[in-house]
Amino acid sequence: MSSPSTSHETLLRVEDLRVEFHTDDGLVTAVRGVDWELRAGETLGVVGESGSGKSVTALALMGLIPQPPGKIVSGRAMYRGQDLLKMPSRALSDIRGNRIAMIFQDPMTALNPFLTVEDQLTEVTRRHMGLSAREATAHAIDMLEKVGIPSASKRVFEYPHQFSGGMRQRVMIAMALSCKPDILIADEPTTALDVTIQAQILELMKELQEQEGTAILMITHDLGVIANIAHRVQVMYAGRVVEKATVDELFANPRHPYTLGLLESAPRVDKLEAELRPIPGQPPDLSKLPGGCSFRPRCPFSIADCSRIDPPLVKSNSDGSYACLVNIDEAPRHDATSQISEELS
Ligand SMILES: Nc1ncnc2c1ncn2[C@@H]1O[C@H](COP(=O)(O)OP(=O)(O)OP(=O)(O)O)[C@@H](O)[C@H]1O
Numbered sequence: 493m494s495s496p497s498t499s500h501e502t503l504l505r506v507e508d509l510r511v512e513f514h515t516d517d518g519l520v521t522a523v524r525g526v527d528w529e530l531r532a533g534e535t536l537g538v539v540g541e542s543g544s545g546k547s548v549t550a551l552a553l554m555g556l557i558p559q560p561p562g563k564i565v566s567g568r569a570m571y572r573g574q575d576l577l578k579m580p581s582r583a584l585s586d587i588r589g590n591r592i593a594m595i596f597q598d599p600m601t602a603l604n605p606f607l608t609v610e611d612q613l614t615e616v617t618r619r620h621m622g623l624s625a626r627e628a629t630a631h632a633i634d635m636l637e638k639v640g641i642p643s644a645s646k647r648v649f650e651y652p653h654q655f656s657g658g659m660r661q662r663v664m665i666a667m668a669l670s671c672k673p674d675i676l677i678a679d680e681p682t683t684a685l686d687v688t689i690q691a692q693i694l695e696l697m698k699e700l701q702e703q704e705g706t707a708i709l710m711i712t713h714d715l716g717v718i719a720n721i722a723h724r725v726q727v728m729y730a731g732r733v734v735e736k737a738t739v740d741e742l743f744a745n746p747r748h749p750y751t752l753g754l755l756e757s758a759p760r761v762d763k764l765e766a767e768l769r770p771i772p773g774q775p776p777d778l779s780k781l782p783g784g785c786s787f788r789p790r791c792p793f794s795i796a797d798c799s800r801i802d803p804p805l806v807k808s809n810s811d812g813s814y815a816c817l818v819n820i821d822e823a824p825r826h827d828a829t830s831q832i833s834e835e836l837s
């Protein structure tokens with residue numbers, strides 16, 4: 493995919509973000525010092541297995557980490573000269589839903605069950621765009637039509653429980669897109685939708701991006717969605733970013749063994765004949781991380797130093813970096829399944 497047509501101005505810069513949760517099982521370090529930037533007009537994809545810290549990163553930016561049990565231990569998130577992580581909650585709520593909108597993984601996080609869809613969609617546009625009641629209702633109906641809700645002019649007056657799961661997801665997408673935000677954080681926005689609606693929603697996001705220069709942070713498990721919409725990608729593993737690359741580089745020339753594992757374990761339209769190779773084992777327990785590289789127990793390229801050194805991100809090219817001691821193009825590949833069973837025994 494080509495790079496974004498709009499400017500390369502950085503809209504949001506996240507530095508050394510660390511988030512912990514105090515749980516009954518101990519201290520869970522969900523995000524362990526991530527650094528990244530989101531540029532105007534681009535889509536930055538975030539991929540990684542369940543529990544890798546994708547949602548926690550997004551919730552931290554929106555000021556929505558439940559504290560306790562959570563705590564933002566360090567970090568900055570600079571947006572237009574202000575640190576979102578230090579902003580008073582009033583100021584942050586003015587930005588939230590207006591300049592920075594989020595599509596949540598669970599639609600009921602964002603929708604109020606006691607208010608009609610019209611109440612919820614018009615609240616943001618009346619508050620932030622200054623629309624009259626009549627204009628706001630017309631705008632809400634228009635947005636519902638855009639996300640593919642049939643009979644939108646009737647259904648806008650219904651409550652969230654009267655919508656199916658996939659439709660609630662679309663209502664939330666309509667709400668997030670309503671104010672034409674600078675930044676759209678989309679956390680698995682299309683996972684609950686069938687493929688035709690999914691394609692429609694991705695097109696709608698691209699359209700918004702082309703018209704308004706919206707920057708999108710797209711969190712997803714689905715590498716197909718990444719290939720479709722992202723310009724750059726970052727791969728998360730156990731609370732850290734282990735690789736960053738342009739989408740073309742990531743698919744053609746992954747540098748981190750975990751990225752390679754994700755690509756080899758997912759079916760690809762461009763490589764239908766390729767054998768699928770699942771990544772053996774499970775992501776680590778974040779309250780009991782092994783020393784050294786956290787991917788080492790599952791890694792088919794690991795060497796002795798990997799149990800000692802947790803490698804930092806190093807640059808691979810102007811837009812890419814990865815956190816691994818090994819060059820996977822040259823290193824011998826071993827069977828990580830037997831490595832895992834040896835360690836368990
Ligand atoms: N409220 C909470 N209390 C305790 N632990 C939490 C809480 N929220 C998240 N975590 C932990 O933080 C870690 C990262 O969770 P996160 O939701 O960011 O994962 P994710 O990458 O979004 O996964 P998924 O793909 O399943 O959505 C997990 O280990 C999770 O259990």
Ligand SMILES: [Mg+2]
Pocket residue numbers: 546547548597679
């Ligand atoms: Mg998540």
